[in-house]
Amino acid sequence: MSALGRLLRRLRRFGRDQSGVVSFEFVLMAPLYLVVFLSAVEAGILLTRGVIMERALDLSVRNLRLGIGGPITHDQLKAQICANTALIRDCMNVVRLELRPVSTVTFQPLNNTATCVERDEEIQPLVEFRTGVENELMLVRICTVVDPVFPTTGLGLRLPKDASGGVRLIATSAFVNEPT
Numbered sequence: 001m002s003a004l005g006r007l008l009r010r011l012r013r014f015g016r017d018q019s020g021v022v023s024f025e026f027v028l029m030a031p032l033y034l035v036v037f038l039s040a041v042e043a044g045i046l047l048t049r050g051v052i053m054e055r056a057l058d059l060s061v062r063n064l065r066l067g068i069g070g071p072i073t074h075d076q077l078k079a080q081i082c083a084n085t086a087l088i089r090d091c092m093n094v095v096r097l098e099l100r101p102v103s104t105v106t107f108q109p110l111n112n113t114a115t116c117v118e119r120d121e122e123i124q125p126l127v128e129f130r131t132g133v134e135n136e137l138m139l140v141r142i143c144t145v146v147d148p149v150f151p152t153t154g155l156g157l158r159l160p161k162d163a164s165g166g167v168r169l170i171a172t173s174a175f176v177n178e179p180t
Helices: 003-016 019-064 075-081
Strands: 097-100 135-146 167-176
Touching: 019 075, 019 135, 019 167, 075 097
Parallel strands: none
Antiparallel strands: 097 135, 135 167
16 A cells, blocks of 8 residues: 555544544633633622622711711711722722712702722822702712723723723712701
C-alpha cells in the first residue's frame, strides 16, 4: 500500500471520528455562557448596592422628616445614611449628599446630573444642604461611585463610567417637613 493510500485512509477515519464534537461545542459556547453569568452577577451586585442605598436614605429621611433628634447637620445626616449602608466601603468619604427645598410654585427638581465624589480630585465641589422649615417640600439625593466587579466583561464593560473607571449609584427621595 502506498503512502498516499495510507494517508487517505487515515484522513477518512479522522473525518468519521466523533469523539471531539462535544469539546468543539463547549469551546464555542462556554465564553458566551461565562459572559452572561458574569453580567448577571455584576447586575445583581449593583442592584443590591442601589437598594441598600435607597433603604438607608429612606430610613434617614424618615428621622429627618419627623424631626427626631432636632436640627441636623450635613455630617450627621451623612453618618446616619452611612450607618445603614453595609456594601459601600468608606461611606463617609465616597458618598455625596444634597438636600434642598423645592418651591411649590415652580416645582423645580434637582438638576439632572448628580454631583458625585470625583475620586481623581482632592478638592470636591460644594453641594447644597438646607434643612428647610415646617411644611416645606424637600428633595434629598445621595450619589456614590463604585467600581464594577468585572469591568472588562459583559455588563461591566458596557456601563457608563467616570474618568476613574467607577459607576455612579444615585438614590433620591422627597419629603415634607412635619410641623412641630
